[in-house]
Amino acid sequence: MITCTPIGIVKCPVTRMSQGNWAAIESEIHIEPQFAAGLQGLAGFSHVVVVFYLHQATGFDPARQLLRRPRGMETMHEVGVFAQRTKYRPNPIGVSSVELKAIQDNVLVVCGLDALDGTPVLDLKPYMPVFDRIADARTPAWVGHVMEGYF
Numbered sequence: 001m002i003t004c005t006p007i008g009i010v011k012c013p014v015t016r017m018s019q020g021n022w023a024a025i026e027s028e029i030h031i032e033p034q035f036a037a038g039l040q041g042l043a044g045f046s047h048v049v050v051v052f053y054l055h056q057a058t059g060f061d062p063a064r065q066l067l068r069r070p071r072g073m074e075t076m077h078e079v080g081v082f083a084q085r086t087k088y089r090p091n092p093i094g095v096s097s098v099e100l101k102a103i104q105d106n107v108l109v110v111c112g113l114d115a116l117d118g119t120p121v122l123d124l125k126p127y128m129p130v131f132d133r134i135a136d137a138r139t140p141a142w143v144g145h146v147m148e149g150y151f
């Protein structure tokens with residue numbers, strides 16, 4: 001049995017999934033008061049990693065979603081769920097690295113968070129290039145095509 005307790009909630013103007021332009025979206029992450037002290041020292045970082053629960057995702061259907069075309073694009077070949085950043089997952093968990101614009105009391109202002117209004121936040125981690133950036137990472141050619149206009 002796994003139990004997670006949200007530490008906060010996303011407040012933003014996006015209420016349904018879109019197909020992109022997330023970089024232009026400014027969101028607030030409202031941290032529950034009992035966790036607010038945990039924000040101490042985070043303001044020194046330019047970016048944070050946000051772990052969140054995809055609360056509007058429908059149940060995972062392996063027959064339809066284990067293999068699927070990225071972003072539903074008919075021109076793409078099917079790839080497995082673990083080769084995509086899709087919301088259709090066995091466990092609906094999202095992870096995004098976002099720009100930290102400000103912290104005001106228990107509220108973080110961020111840009112680029114691809115989460116909907118009301119999304120429960122499970123954790124925050126400081127973005128640290130030594131851990132989070134891989135200098136020589138490679139991706140398949142189709143990734144560039146799929147990500148056009150997403151951020």
